[in-house]
């Protein structure tokens with residue numbers, strides 16, 4: 001079962017109007033939406049987007065008993081503005097992004113996110129669209145590119161050796177399954193570090209397969225255009241690079257002006273569009289981490305739209 005991370009904090013910081021309109025950009029199995037729905041008035045309206053059709057079906061079930069009108073839409077948060085254009089509400093009092101993957105995705109071996117058991121190396125959040133899988137990436141990327149992905153997204157030290165071993169293996173046979181990849185990694189990394197190394201390489205490939213960082217970076221500026229004045233955007237990240245993107249974006253929008261500091265007056269004309277609700281990221285409590293170890297790397301940042 002997927003437990004929503006920092007659900008209490010998210011609801012408290014996001015709910016500016018109990019009868020407002022809220023958008024969950026990464027619904028997953030609906031844990032945060034359910035928590036939000038419980039704290040909102042019956043006439044509030046809720047929307048949810050996720051790339052993963054399977055997750056949305058489960059979310060729909062979970063949210064059946066909620067008293068508000070909830071619309072769930074399959075698509076990428078990167079296209080939220082387009083995806084929602086046929087719905088009556090176009091601006092929101094609160095929006096949430098809970099990045100990464102859900103326990104549902106991790107636990108289903110056929111999705112290829114986990115190295116616990118064997119499964120196809122898929123790793124797409126939206127397999128229904130038929131894009132590039134992790135197996136495709138392992139088959140086609142250059143050794144240099146593979147090393148870069150493993151090093152940058154996985155922060156794994158022996159990235160070059162692992163990339164070399166992947167290329168060596170694929171010259172013999174295609175790398176199609178999670179255990180095949182696990183065996184390549186454990187052939188290089190000694191026992192006490194094997195699980196950590198596998199987790200990092202799998203995470204790195206997942207980030208690359210789903211273009212997670214570039215999607216996030218491109219989506220943020222669009223998303224704040226559909227926030228009402230005083231509306232809030234809450235983002236939960238699980239990776240330092242994700243957090244850095246959110247932190248820098250918030251800083252840029254809080255500052256507004258992009259003129260070099262030596263300019264005597266502003267010539268860019270950019271005005272601040274956000275103010276920070278929390279200056280430091282909020283972290284899960286010790287007890288939440290004990291109950292839900294998946295929360296341990298989570299960071300929550302919240303910003304509020306200001307009038308421009």
Ligand SMILES: C[S@@+](CC[C@H](N)C(=O)[O-])C[C@H]1O[C@@H](n2cnc3c(N)ncnc32)[C@H](O)[C@@H]1O
Pocket residue numbers: 002003004005025026027028029030031032033049050051052055075076077078098099100101102125210215
């Ligand atoms: C950590 S889970 C969200 C869990 C959810 N908050 C809950 O409580 O059940 C992250 C979700 O984001 C979805 N996702 C990842 N990238 C996405 C994107 N670009 N657009 C929409 N959904 C995305 C994944 O499919 C996954 O279901």
